[in-house]
Amino acid sequence: MPALLFATLLLLQGCSLLSQKEPDQRDAADSPVTSESGASGREAFAVDVQAPDAVRDFLTRNLEIQRYRKLNDLGPVELSRLMVAAEANARELLNTMGYFTPTLTLELRETPDGKAPREVRITVVPGEITHVSDVHVDFNGPIAQTPESEERRNAIRAAWPLRQGQAFSQQAWDNAKSTALRSLTARRYPTGTIVTSRAEVDADRAEARLSATYDSGPAYRFGPLVVRGYQRYDPDAMRRIARIPTGADYDQQQLLDAQQRLASSGYFNSVFLTLDTTHDDPLSAPVIAQVQEAPLQKVVAGVGYTTDSGPRLSLDHIHNQMPLLGWRAVSRLYLDRDTQSLGTEWSAVPRDSGWRTFTAAQLKSEVSGDYTVDSGRLRGGESKASDHIDRSLFLQYDYASNHGFNAPPSASALSINWNWTGRYFDNANAPTRGQGIALELAAGYTLTGERLPFTRTYARWVGFVPAGTVYSDDGTQSRGARIQLRSEIGALIAKDSAQIPSTLAFLTGGDTTVRGYSFRSIGAVRPSGTVIAGRYMGVASIEWQRPFVYNGKISDWESTVFVDAGSVADKVGDLEAKVGVGVGARWKSPIGPISIDLAYGVDVKEFRLHFRFGFTF
Structure with missing residues (x-):
């Protein structure tokens, strides 16, 4: 019920954004010339433009004569002069639209019963467009x-x-x-x-x-990075983070990418990069980085709500330059209905190659299927983040203890892992085209019970396929509809007797996987009927997203229809799809995309409301 109430409030707010101003309110706001007598509410005259729709709307908005409608003390002579000026003004405006041979007729009509005592009617035959x-x-x-x-x-x-x-x-x-x-x-x-x-x-x-x-002016090449505004952080470290291609031909996109890398590093509150075109040598033009450094330490508190896990609380502590090491440390406490975790990650400044050393540790307690799992994880290795690709290679230790009736045994393992993620979207925050793919490969040994090898493979993919174009009623606005395709596969391969931590196995279900089912509720089913994390997983989804037309205009809302399917099992032959179907809405809000879905879980025969903010891959 709280989720339904919250979603309803958002819908009402979104509809309020779609409402249009009343014509009188718009006209008053657009009229800089007013008088005290105009405060009575009746205008001195009205303007009526008779013309094809596009021409009428353009002239109505831009004619200078509109500015004088509130002057109630206008006499016939003054109004005649305004009409003469209005004809010339209308011709100029029509010229900007490509109509150079228009025919205009201006009439002054008495309208005692109208909203104004007089009406200036402008009849326009625009003629042939150029x-x-x-x-x-x-x-x-x-x-x-x-x-x-x-x-x-x-x-x-x-x-x-x-x-x-x-x-x-x-x-x-x-x-x-x-x-x-x-x-x-x-x-x-x-x-x-x-x-x-x-x-x-x-x-x-x-x-x-x-x-x-x-x-064109002279050809420019990138010179050295010159940092201005720094105090505590090493400017050479900033150079390695920015990765300006010194000596290469100037490229605006590369400059923006370097600016984004600095801005997202966490070391700065603001970053602005410019090429110094006043330098004597255009073939070695310095890149000026004007920065405002972030505090050495800061604490960030966050609250939220998801239909998967209910209320959420997080508390982050960031230290941008740890004593002795000089590394950046990010520590987080996270609490929601099903998960409580405490973790920290320490990372060095990237080297010239772009690779950086990192280490991380985490303690977590979470609901996993029908059991509660207390787990720990240690990780250390190398990572590299480029414009579209993130990759990492690391050694990882996992420990998991399961609690509940007839719970699986505790287990631990050591593995070497390689992760690769590529993002090729037109917009990282609200994509409508492109695709993303992520791969995780691991090989390790169990440390509990018999020492046995295992491999773990996981892949996920999201892609957008164009599905036509939606136009406003007047044809001046358009936006593409699309089909979003999504898939996930996972495989944990080992002997049946291998005791592998359940945190390395798979569960699915929830807002971003199989809608219509609760979070991580789809897993391998034991003979007793309880659900545990399984060794094999498959998920597929297809969703049609279409812009919504409101009052003849394309709005910031979209309607969706979707089908999700997913399954988890300990043997490939036991995989049996759990299907969810539903409808939803997408709102391109000022702070990011918001998704609201109503899904029906075919297997559980229940409706579930799913709400989420933003897009992540």
Whole structure:
């Protein structure tokens, strides 16, 4: 019930964001000219634009005459002057839309029974819209002088968005020039500029000939990293974290990636990287890092709620420079309905290769199937995080003690592990395209009972497949629908007699696995009917996500329909899918994506509400 109430409140808040302002409120907010007499609520005159929908909406929003509607002391002479100015203003606005031969008729009508005593009616026949007949893009500077830059020039021309045959408008023309300039300055030529731009319009033939010339400026290469604003942290360590490719051609994306690496390192509250284009040698331009350091130590408390585990409390302590070692330590206390854990991870600053040494320890008590498991884990090794790929190689010790009626025996093991995760999404926080894949491989020996070898393999994958495009009623907005596919497989291979810690085995079910079932409730079923973590696991999911149109506009909401299936067993032949089906909603909230799903567990014959915040892979 708390989860249902919380989800209902979020839905109501989301709907409130979709509501539109009343026309009178919008007009008042957009009218900077007011008078005391206007406070009575009745306008001096109304403006009625008669035109095709797109033209009417644009003129209604932007006509200058709208600013004077609240001036109740306007006389006939002043209003006539405003109407003359309104005609010229309307023609200018129509020109920006690509209509250069419009026919306009302005009338002043008495409307004593209307919301205003007079009405200015503007009737518009926009005429034929102007189309682009020719586009010419040229270059000056080094990009025009070197044969190896021909491919780059051709690529910028090919990506020019306002092409021959398309409708011309001032906004499309400005966007095209800006897009080409961004493409030019994104690599090698950060100081590129627009030298000349010209749009020649033949109104009689409704044609526009476009030309633009860009000056690339000198080619730049990355020089050394210069850090400003540091006090306690080693600037050479910052260089190793940023990994600026010194000596390589300037690339804006590489600069942003380096900035993100510094910002996410935990050492800084803010980071801003710029290329020093005032330097004497453009082939060794310094990269300026303006930083604001984070405190040496800090404590972060967090509270939350999930439909999987109920209320959640966490307490983190971060030490950015441990005594003697100089490593970064992150320690966490975590408490929820089913899990209590205390852990710490210490990591060194990356070396020039990008690899860093780390060690970690954790104590945990959690509900695992029908049992409670008290476990401990020690881990130490090497890790590396790059732009899209994280990898690690480490030695790990595991211990698990199971509690409950007829619980499996306690066990311990030592293993060597290799983990690899690749993320190729268009947006790491709220993806709509791309895919992610994670692999875990381990080989080890049991340390309890008979010493036996074992291997553990785990893989998961998420991918998005386009499934058409959804348009607003007027066709001006569009967003793609998609199908999200998800799968997980796991295998723990050893002799039946091997005593392997249950924390290395598999369970599934819950918000992010098989919806319609409680968290980690799907496992291997013992002859007594109790559920334990099993040696083999398989999960698959398909979900259709479609943008939701509200009041003719594409909203920040999406509707979903999904089918999940998963199974866990100690033998491959015993795998039997547990299926969950349902519907849900996705809200692109200001603080991140929020998901609400109502799922029916076919095997348990129950409905469950699932709520989660954010996207992680």
